[in-house]
Amino acid sequence: MGYVIAVAGKGGTGKTTISAFIIDWLAKELKGTILASDADPNSNLADALGLKEGETIVGILEGIANSTDTVPAGMTKERYIDLKVQESLVETPRFDLLVMGRPEGPGCYCYANNVLRGIIEKLEKNYDYIVMDNEAGMEHLSRRTRRKIDLLLLVSDATVVGIRSAKRILDLANELEIEITKSTLLVNRSILDVAPIKNEAKKLGLDLLEILPEDPRINELKIENKSVLGLTQDAELRTLLAEALKKRCPVAKKIVH
Numbered sequence: 001m002g003y004v005i006a007v008a009g010k011g012g013t014g015k016t017t018i019s020a021f022i023i024d025w026l027a028k029e030l031k032g033t034i035l036a037s038d039a040d041p042n043s044n045l046a047d048a049l050g051l052k053e054g055e056t057i058v059g060i061l062e063g064i065a066n067s068t069d070t071v072p073a074g075m076t077k078e079r080y081i082d083l084k085v086q087e088s089l090v091e092t093p094r095f096d097l098l099v100m101g102r103p104e105g106p107g108c109y110c111y112a113n114n115v116l117r118g119i120i121e122k123l124e125k126n127y128d129y130i131v132m133d134n135e136a137g138m139e140h141l142s143r144r145t146r147r148k149i150d151l152l153l154l155v156s157d158a159t160v161v162g163i164r165s166a167k168r169i170l171d172l173a174n175e176l177e178i179e180i181t182k183s184t185l186l187v188n189r190s191i192l193d194v195a196p197i198k199n200e201a202k203k204l205g206l207d208l209l210e211i212l213p214e215d216p217r218i219n220e221l222k223i224e225n226k227s228v229l230g231l232t233q234d235a236e237l238r239t240l241l242a243e244a245l246k247k248r249c250p251v252a253k254k255i256v257h
């Protein structure tokens with residue numbers, strides 16, 4: 001079973017940006033296969049990685065459920081779903097990307113979620129690392145059958161309120177009875193004095209992994225519709241993140257091959 005890194009946090013704090021940097025770092029620095037998993041097509045992990053996203057898993061399931069896509073004769077529905085899921089993976093030499101999509105509407109919710117669970121479980125077995133870019137809510141995490149996350153990264157903006165919301169997300173994950181081996185806080189887009197933030201994290205009992213700076217070049221890349229991976233490797237944001245992962249998170253020790 002692969003090493004699962006889940007990136008969670010409130011809306012717009014930098015989950016997708018940070019996920020992209022982590023995936024790129026894992027792919028460059030460590031041996032092992034990587035599955036990048038995008039919970040929500042609106043979160044645009046594909047864009048952040050500079051890829052065109054494939055069909056979403058939910059889209060595939062819905063197509064089959066409402067018969068806009070028919071299972072070929074002589075094939076079971078399960079086998080057909082497996083094939084379509086494999087086809088929908090965006091494969092690169094360094095990692096694969098899975099775009100999950102979100103089940104819409106109360107009717108299909110249970111069915112789609114149950115099928116999704118099975119698919120995620122089956123797929124994750126094939127990879128050494130799974131990096132999940134979560135949506136702002138925790139639905140993505142609650143969808144998992146294997147309720148284990150090796151590393152939960154709580155991304156927050158550089159405000160006291162942001163830190164409190166990271167703590168609420170951690171509490172929620174615990175309420176969902178997800179087994180978390182390590183959880184840690186990543187403060188992002190910091191420009192000002194960080195003392196109040198450090199104090200709040202300490203008060204709430206959150207482990208603070210790193211404080212990452214605001215980097216205006218990220219916005220420039222976005223304006224030009226370029227991947228955030230265009231940010232040079234020596235950018236402080238990237239080196240701080242890489243060093244923190246290397247030193248403080250047991251990621252590198254988990255390689256299977």
Ligand SMILES: Nc1ncnc2c1ncn2[C@@H]1O[C@H](COP(=O)(O)OP(=O)(O)OP(=O)(O)O)[C@@H](O)[C@H]1O
Pocket residue numbers: 009010011012013014015016017018042043134135136188189190212213214215216218219222237
């Ligand atoms: N360190 C940073 N410096 C400058 N801009 C940043 C930084 N981190 C993220 N951003 C910008 O902040 C915005 C939000 O980032 P991102 O999309 O990664 O957040 P998110 O948490 O994934 O959002 P959502 O909850 O909508 O999925 C983006 O425009 C991104 O380019």
Ligand SMILES: [Mg+2]
Pocket residue numbers: 015016017042043044133134
């Ligand atoms: Mg996002």
